Amino acid sequence: MARRAPLIVGLDVGTYKVGAIVAELTAQGTEIVGIGSSTSKGLRKGVVVNIEATVEAIRKATEEAELMAGCEIRSVIVGSAGNHIKGFNSHGVVAVKGREVGPGDVERVLDAARAIALPMDRQVLHVLPQEFIVDDQDGIKEPIGMAGVRLEARVHIVTGAISSGQNLIKCCNRAGLHVRDVLAGPLAAAEAVLTPEERELGVALLDLGGGTTDVVVVHAGAIRHTAVLPVGGGHVTTDLAAALRTPFAEAERLKQREVIEPRMEELFTFVRRELERAGCAHVLTSGIVLTGGGAAMQQVMALAERVFRPPVRLGVPLHLSGLVDVVASPMYSTAVGLVLHGLKQDPRMRHGDGMRGQLGAVGERMMGWLREFF
């Protein structure tokens, strides 16, 4: 087809919809040139449970995006969600070789921090440095070149179930797509909607999806907490359908016009407890950002303000040009985040910011999943 410029495609395989976003790298910068979305029927709580239905939804979404962009999509960056995704904090310590911290020391200390006992069926997706400590000096972001004898790293580790990732890759492959990278969905959404100020001051991003609610806490520029809770907007619709004895589709229409207070309040209270349990409630100076399709429900902001302390704001994808009007919906946050991550990793992009590569190396992540395929 017509287009020649390199493309980056983000594919968000959600419980409610599959969304595909195509960005083109041009000499002038990056532009969104295509969007596709289709109803998703093959997932439960963010995890693939029906391969055929998922492949079909992926095909539909990517074909729609191809038509709009006038291109052929061959490879994608995929978001993995579902409540098999788990995040926790860890740390490691090493002795500095020589008297100045070098790249080798940083590599060793990150290896030490990620040396954790994991069940056979899980793998590490991301090792995200929070801070380094050289001797007694803490709060260091870039330790290379500093004098010292002891190097410590505090990190946030995100793990996922190997089989869930494999099934997702399998679905993409069957839809004729090569998977360039797989990211934890919640981190992708954070990449798309949070401002640098919020990341510094402390913020919790809540992605209200159809099958799950994803929570990410960012403070002092680093990820502090990640959780995927197995409750989403679909539960509100199911409740409503049962109470009113209406079909799911009719209940869905009703829900989008009228927020269902008790269920949403329950969900937010669940999230608040999760934030308190994780010891993050006190770092949220910038408050709460709501995104995902559920954030489009009427009055959902006001309801969140009642449960959490304000400020609460709606998060839509930032940092874009091109089809901004279409893509500036909370539903596309994850897909846009996948594109932005792809841009930072792409060797053809020379103007990425300091966050480049923060979500970790592709090779290792993919290897765990591909290991059992060959």
Ligand SMILES: Nc1ncnc2c1ncn2[C@@H]1O[C@H](COP(=O)(O)OP(=O)(O)OP(=O)(O)O)[C@@H](O)[C@H]1O
């Ligand atoms: N315009 C709207 N108004 C109100 N609610 C909406 C609107 N559009 C979508 N929703 C709700 O948003 C939810 C779907 O959000 P989203 O598309 O972010 O989910 P998903 O990413 O497919 O699911 P998950 O992330 O849980 O796997 C559904 O519960 C749906 O009812």
Ligand SMILES: [Mg+2]
């Ligand atoms: Mg989602």
